[in-house]
Amino acid sequence: MKLEELVNNNYDKLNENDRYIWKYICNNKRECCRMSIDELAKECNISRTTISRFTQKLSLEGFGEFKVRLKLEFAENDNIKDNSVEEVYQDYYRTIKDMKDKDVLEICRMIYRAKHLFVYGTGNVQNAAANELKRHFISVNKFFVTLHGEAEIDMVLDTATEEDLIVIISLYGEKKSAVEHMKKVKAKNIPSISITKLSDNPIARLCDQNLYIITKQIKIKDVVTCENVGQYFILIEMLFLKYITYLGQLKEESTIL
Template sequence: MIDLNAIVLKYYSKLNETDLLIWEYIARHKKEVSSLTITELAEATNVSRTTISRFVRKLGLTGYSEFKVLLNMSNETLPQSREAFHEACDCLSNYINKQRDKDFGKVCQLIFDAKRVFVYGTGDVQQSVAKQFKRLFLSVEEVVYDFAGTTFDPAMYNILDSNDLIFIISLSGNTDKVLSIARQLKMTGTKIISLTEFKNNPLAELSDENLYIDTTKLSFLATHPNYKMTMPYYLLVELLFIQYAMYKNNRLVLSESK
């Protein structure tokens, strides 16, 4: 579907100050403008009919009629956008409710017993989540080492051992690269906890424990028709942090009482 906003951005350099004022008015009153004649729009924006016609042609359109068609199409997508927003909220709400009953005990125990904890993100978003993971766990005096690059230095296989724990954050858990890393880590005895989107994946099978995110494809952007939210990653890491903070406190209290 042709997006009117995208057209304006495409021809933005051709628009003068008056054109931009016209577009600003249209953008703020799309529904009302869709029913206006060219004369009525000219009066509403305090310009002439000729100026409106010139503005429309600068957008590569044949005339005001074509502009009105695209504007109406844009308005028709608004309910879909609202629906996508509600779907996004439902997705996050449902995911949080699922985590309410999840037992994080084994994951927390692996973190607590590990000599060192590492986290590795396989992509841009995953690396950002890894850094958030590192920041959060510092609050409970747990130093987490993260890999800042997209590559996994082979020298790490000589450093890691059975006393270490690594979180691998991957979208599918099914790429050759991440599976090769996981297999070599298993040979060193390193404990692995996977964070993936899909429950049935090879990385999860190679891991000691698995954590999953739920997400859904949303269609509200012409440039990203299958947009996926990244928030579940951050929600999962924060919920795990809260669970671990309580777990560690309980372990320390029990230790002091002996």
């Protein structure tokens, strides 16, 4: 599990100092890869014990394990050639590998048990991904209602219960209106799944389960900037395939019983 994902999953445990440490590390990853715990504590103007507790809140043994993970992830990102096409290849590869290795059992259970299924995309590409999710799952009698616009979301939030499920697809996970909606989802204890870029973002922190695409902004000839988001569709297809496997396991278990 990536460090960003660990932070999102354990965000409620983090206090103001912990969040400051993480922000400093995110802004200075190269330097932090070489720092000792005492040097990092000095830079953040806090005690080494506070840093050690921060890493333990992420379900790590301590700063040593945190630093090893940080170095590996930084080296993985830094090893990509200075070539836009190669960067796109690497993003696809990393998204596929992470999804292949990810345990999605709880996500499959949530989809299987939900009485009503809803999916909401925060932009044009995200809406297309939402429709792709709907297209795949309808073949196994799981119908996702795609939500368009704030009025539809508000209407669903008025009636949705703990027996339902809401999937939100976003890129940065920071759109203000979407964050406010997910706060309401969390307050009503409606099960939720986010699909966002792999980053420390508020929407992922508010959801019960998270899926991530790995992408970055790419400059073409220092003029055109684009964000590669084709991984949404690969991730959704892989989730669907894992869900089919889950259904097969349920069938085998019921046969044995």
